[in-house]
Amino acid sequence: MADDRRLKVLSAIVTDYVRTREPVGSRALVERYRLGVSPATIRNDMAALEDEGYIHQPHTSAGRVPTEKGYRLFVDEVARVKPLSAPERRAITALLSGAVDLEQVVARTVRALAQLTGQLAVVEYPSLRRTALRHLELVALGPTRVLLVIITDTGRVEQRTVSMPAGRVVDPLVLESLRTRMNAALVGRIAADVVPILTSLAERAPEEDRLLLTAVADELIEALRPDGEERIVVAGTANLARATPDFSSLGPLLDAVEEQVVLLRLFTDDSASGLSRSGASADMRVSIGSENHDDALSEASVVTASYGAGAGDVVAHLGIIGPTRMDYPATMAAVRAVARYLSRFLAETDDAIP
DSSP states (O other), rough: OOOHHHHHHHHHHHHHHHHHOOOOOOHHHHHHHHOOSSSSHHHHHHHHHHHHEEESSSTTTOOOOOOHHHHHHHHIIIIOOOOOOOHHHHHHHHHTTOOSSHHHHHHHHHHHOOOSSSSEEEEEEOOOSSSBEEEEEEEEHHHSSSEEEEEETOOOOEEEEEETTTTTTOOHHHHHHHHHHHHHHHOBHHHHHHHHHHHHHHHHHHHHHHHHHHHHHHHHHHHHOTTTTOOEEEEHHHHHHGGGGGGOHHHHHHHHOHHHHHHHHHHHHHHOOOOSSSSSOOTEEEEGGGGGGGGTTTTTTEEEEOOOSTTTTOOEEEEEEEEEOOOHOOOOOOHHHHHHHHHHHHHOOOOOOO
């Protein structure tokens, strides 16, 4: 639909309905918005919008409410990512500043996002598969066990316990030599490079080193495998409970939140509709209702953004889940701002680590 006046009418209906949760009538639009046309013209525009499926009348003699199609058009053609206000910027700084490591900044980020948007917030940890190795540490835990510590260039730390086969013990000298050789070969490499490098190391390793190298390599490859479990954190579940009137049944949505695989799919589902003409950055996406391809999310909207240490360097995602009746411009602004803050943190971390 290209009629600018009807877009303005739709925008006013969405804005009013988001604010009041009440169906919007033509009289309310005349009183609250300067649309520059007569009430009769507004009624005609509303009738046309209803015929085209952008709004509907929930009850006889009631006003209109946006449909999923209407929200989609509003986001694509009308909504703009508005700048954050000075208080909102100060709130982000207060909530997120002072974090000293990735664990702290992710924990603060998800809480800040939930507070700023009033929605359920989800933050994905930087993927081990998308980041480069910064350091590998090998620590003997006993005669037959070794602690493998994986540190990436985003500051993410993963630990794995390596067990030696029965009857074999860890030689401290071999362990130190292996740590040095693995770091020399793997630091700065991404997950896709690891297997051929480890294969080459194993072929060149002395016979007495090969057993320990194989055991450590197996755990490292397992941690970095493409279908390995990613980590996410969630905050603001109570915000969904406060939005109960916007959902016919909240139970399935809360169950979906408990399933990390469902949340991760929201970040990786390329078939979901994206934000193409709203003026937002290309790494932001809004999916509405049935676009989420999950029955539990059929009454929800999801706003996501990617983040990374540099331009085009996507290592993970964050976003919010809420009812389709949400303040899209404000929510999109908050999601984008928090993603940018997290990206700056990773960039500073990357610069700070030698």
